[in-house]
Amino acid sequence: MPRRALWFIGAVIIIAGALWRFDFLAAPLRTGALTAFAPAFRAGADISDGVMRMRARLRSQEELAEENALLREELNRATTEALLAKRRAEENESLKEIFGRSGNRSGALLLAAVLARPNRSPYDTFLIDVGSESGVKVGDRVFVLGDIVIGTIDVVSGSASRVKLFSSPGAVIDVLFGSERISVPARGIGGGNFEARLPRGVDIREGDIVAFPAISTDIAGVVQKVLGDPADSFQTILFKSPVNVYETEWVEVLVGERVHTL
């Protein structure tokens, strides 16, 4: 092996080790890489949109008409469900106001386009096109469809940010299960999927909503499977974010949120 190559490999390993040990050295490098590559990611997203539009034009009219009809049906169903959900949310809010607690979040939702989805890396993170210039800060929560919180901002540059998903492998978050709002820690297993353990006597079913512990209705996921071994006093709950993070094109960042500390 050429000596030059050995020096290069040695230098990279020493640098990576130093950055691992002293994370404050890595932060400016991450920000710099994000700033440098944000235009390339934007160009990639534009190219991808162009290709999708071209593919849509090449499809036959019959195919498109069929898909149109199916989507209209789905839209009608979703609109009805959304109206019912809105009505329930309004009732919920008015009840909270009666008791002097409003569930509204402080801060404003900022719309952001996804530049690179989690499938770009093995780390369950993705990049969005808003940064510190738009008021985004590290720790800001990231939502999809307004109510489904999927992660937080962990690296910010001027015009781009990185989102760390709550479902990142090994990440642990507290969630609430069922109508009794039982609080347990849930572990991320990647791709919007989570795993939690509850005592066997707790009644949890597929389709139950999992929420974050707050007065507001921030949804963490929906129960997919309940696994239990008769010999085990605990049951394993697998739940998944209702949003497919691999297909998400737009997210909302909650900027300016007031965090109350004790």
Added chain:
Amino acid sequence: MRRLFANAILAAAVVFLPWWAAAIVGILALAALKTFYELIGWAFLIDLLYGQPVPAYFSMPFLLTVSSGIAVVGTAYARSQLRLAFRF
């Protein structure tokens, strides 16, 4: 020329393609080129852009960098051993 081509493909893969596509290109480049140490640089870039500490691996944030380093060194060692074996 081949080296330049491999680096260009990897650059495009890092920005536009899923990580496993970049990994496949990297592995092919390791096999085709002599000591493709640039792979470590590209892995480091992926770790800077997307990297998170992975609890299963000592919470190491530069997992791809280390893995690619091991792959490059391992491939170079294997090549040298194969060369030696074919001499006898």
